[in-house]
Amino acid sequence: MSLPEPVTLALREAGLDPRYVEDLARATLEEDLGGGEDVTSAATIPPGQRAVAVLGSREAGVLAGLPVAEAVFAATDPGVELERHVADGAEVQAGSKVLTVHGRTRDLLLAERTALNLASRLSGIATATRAWADVLAGTSAAVRDTRKTTPLLRPLEKYAVRVGGGVNHRSTLSESALIKDNHIAAAGGITAAFQAVRQAYPDVHVEIEVDDIDGALEAVEAGAGLVLLDNFSVDDVLEAVKAVDGRARLEVSGGLTLAQAGAYAATGVDYLSTGALTHSVRALDLGLDLVAVEAD
Incomplete structure (x- = not known):
């Protein structure tokens, strides 16, 4: 069963694949059911009962994942009625009303945890x-994410980064080449590694990771358009910016913290990348409450 057209359209407008989101929603709902049924709801709620529920924020933050939450509710009840009160990217406060959902009570409660798990995590990333x-x-400078994402949730988590104002690094290993230290060691050097990639994939964008100024200069001379300065100090980044002199874009990564971000950005680099955007964020506290129950 496919999602309702308005939900599908909202996902597409967000740059998300509706089929991927629907498959994910159904898989996570099945994980909750464990091959059976929601025994609590089955025992306490009449099958035909309908209710109105409000999804809201219990703390301040940036909302992301609303189209995904809507898809979860629609996956349980294609006839569900959805009313948005804010859009992804909005800054919400504790008590902000995000989404009103009107549908079968059992279905609302079945969808509740999956919808909250996804929207809360994506909002935390944003x-x-x-x-x-x-x-x-x-x-x-702009902040970029990495591939340090939750397995199978990468499209959603990178979407949340965009919502928050960040820039996506590559999503897949086939999208572009990132020559790292192990590739350099295996290929016999920076220049050899770059030439091997360029020969095998002449149209692929290539970035090279280096750990010192000499490496950065070799990468530029080899032809790299983007050089990743790994675990450089602010002073070393300043030196690298001066040495490269605009011949390539520069990205800084490795152990960055928010407290250091301003100093690194002030050096003139193009990107700061951090896996912390996706691998260790705290989910935003969202909740769902029934506000009206209709007689069966």
Whole structure:
């Protein structure tokens, strides 16, 4: 069963694949059911009863994942009625009303945990990303994510980064080449690694990770358009920016913290990348409450 057209359209407008989201929603709902039924709801709620529920925020943050939550509710009840009160990217406060849902009570409660798990995590990512984006505002640098994402949730988590004001790094290993230390060691050096990638995949964008100034210069001379400065100090980044002199874009990564972000951005680099946007964020506290129950 496919999702209702308005939900499908909302997912597409968010840059998300409706089939992927629907499959994920159904898989997570089945995980909750465990091959059976919701015994609590089956025992306490008449089959035909309908209710109105409100999804709201219990703390301040940046909302993300509303189209995904809607897809979860629609996956349980295609006839569910959905009313948005805010949009993804909105800054919400404790007590903010996010979404009103009108449908079969049993289905609302079946969808509740999956919808909250996904929307809360994505909102946590968007909130963290917005904090970085705010610190970098007014500089030439943007914050980028990594592939340190939750398995099978990468499209959603990278979407949440965009919502928060960040920029996506590659999503897949086939999308672009990132030559790291192990590739360099295996290929016999920076230049050899770059040439091997360029020969095998002439149209693929190539980035090279380096750990010192000499490596950065070799990467530029080899032809890299983007160089990743790994675990550089602020002073070393300043030196690298001066040495590269605009011949390639520069990205800083490795152990960055929000407290350091402004100093690194002020060096003139193009990107700061951090896995912390996705691998260790705290979910935003969202909740769902029934506000009206209709007689069966």
